[in-house]
Amino acid sequence: MPAFDLPWEDLKRYRPDLQEPAGFDEFWHDTLKEAAQPEVLVSAHPVATGLRLTDTWDVTFRGFGGDPVRAWFSRPAGVREPLPAVVEYAGYGRGRGLPHERLTWVNAGYAHLLMDNRGQGDQYGNGGATPDPHSTAPGGPGPVVRGLLSPRDHHYRRLVTDAVRAVAAVRALPGVDGSRVAAVGNSQGGGLALAVAGLVPDLAALLVTAPFLCGIRRALDLTDASPYGEITAYLSVHRGAERAAYDTLAHLEGISFARRAHAPAHFGVGLRDTVCPPSGAYGAFNRYAELSGADPRKEIHAYPFNGHEGGDAVHVRRQLDWLKGVLESD
Template sequence: MYTDLPADELAAYTSTQTRPEDFTDFWSETLAQARSHPLDLQVTAEPTVLDAIDVYDVQFAGWNGEPVRAWLRVPHGAAGPLPCVVEYVGYGGGRGEAHENLLWAGAGFAHLYMDTRGQGASWSRGATPDGAGSGGPQVPGVMTRGILDPQTYYYRRLFTDAVRAVQAARELTVVDPDRVAVTGISQGGGVALAVAGLCPDLRGAVLRVPFLSDFPRALQITDAYPYREVCDFLAVHRTEADRAQQTLRYFDGVNFAAQATVPALFRAGLMDTITPPSTVYAAYNAYAGPKQITAWPFNGHEGGGPEDDLAAVRFLREMTAAG
């Protein structure tokens, strides 16, 4: 059922979120710190049962030089240069198994599927810990990790990994470095939105039911997890609400959208309680670059499913066309 604004109000909705005065400096300094470490790109062929797609185990240095894993999938025997789609994973998931997630390589792209630090134990496996000594993958629960300070918040590390993944993709011999795009669903869409705001030279971004936008509204209108994790934390740490909200301003998709100029395709489900459609429209209406959106009236967090797959492939084929 509908639990959010009517469709006509969504089209005009804007967030009350504000942008910190040092937002640009914060992210410039964060990424400069990451780039001070060698990328240390490692690519190893991965044996699989697949005949039409070649898979490689990739590792690169992300936040603070820490190793991040990814799968690279390409059409069998491809020598490049190919357009590349860098994809980010939904909440609780990891990069999964080598033989999964074959759409983009099957459509002729190089596909770099980045693992998600400290997650990868809820619905697909991960292989990247959240920092040395932090142990292996864990079930969801990262929304409040370090939330009382932007410097320590979990998504500072994850967004930095995601930007470094674009850099890693451009270093791959099979990839045309001038034809790189990003995509993701839910948390992955939110990460892709942040990257679109931080990497202006991308060819395109497909943002499907993107999570992590319009925190002021999301925390008030949905009782679903993962947003509920923040509410649970603040129900105990009652006096820390202002500090937490101040931190979230640095990671809100609305603020990344306001500086993103990459052509973008948004998708939303009007019955979505996990990523309420108004939060998607908040990012869409703030988005500075060329954009289009489809909202599915009878779908929830799954969005358009296979229809969204087709739209994504067609959009990024157009955006990454040679020439």
């Protein structure tokens, strides 16, 4: 697929206008307040994985509505001192899978929490273990169109709340330095990590690649690839529902979350990405922290000949080097 979004030189300067809902901040303040519970952790049980150099726990914490959300928590075996932590969010349609699947951050010396996606896990990967008991509002079968006609009913209101609560959960686990917690994600996971950065003011770092839900209205005009294509398909059947859908999606806009962020940030983007168009990532990067009063360290790496895979392992190496510099600097 050839490059299809704005030219790279234009992307570097791209600062899109937003149709931000007047009650955006109140909506998320009230949502998170409703989810607040004195004890975020429900349980943490050690599990046998066959790995000698990694210790892993099956964690359950309270997310949206107090619902139980599952996660894998891993640490380098035999390390006793408190470690900085990476909270990772999985991609669209994927669950937490199996505990030995994602070992990069543990091998780099971090505590690692991989959050399950409620109501997802059946499209690829190795499954999930967190149902979504609230998924009854009008909408299509895919997560992005569940409850599309109301921001209070939408699937991502619950999933973003879970993502914020995951940071509280990792801080409550033993052997974690709660002052050094990073949010990490790719695609849907990148959109969740970006939302967390906008909603958790004391996050220590953000690493996001190919973020979903950034520049949503433009993405709907540019691509029919899933997940955006699921929204297009829904609206092609439910003619006249656009206004309600656009209002809901505006409450989930990643660029709006980016504007409110404080943490140092590391972005990655493939310029031929037809799943999450690169203008969304650049819009979030260029408007990052503009409302928070912070002036965080930030950088973005573009891969002109890559699509949704971005820089792949090359980019992960850059992430490792950058995060070490942020979390381990004096």
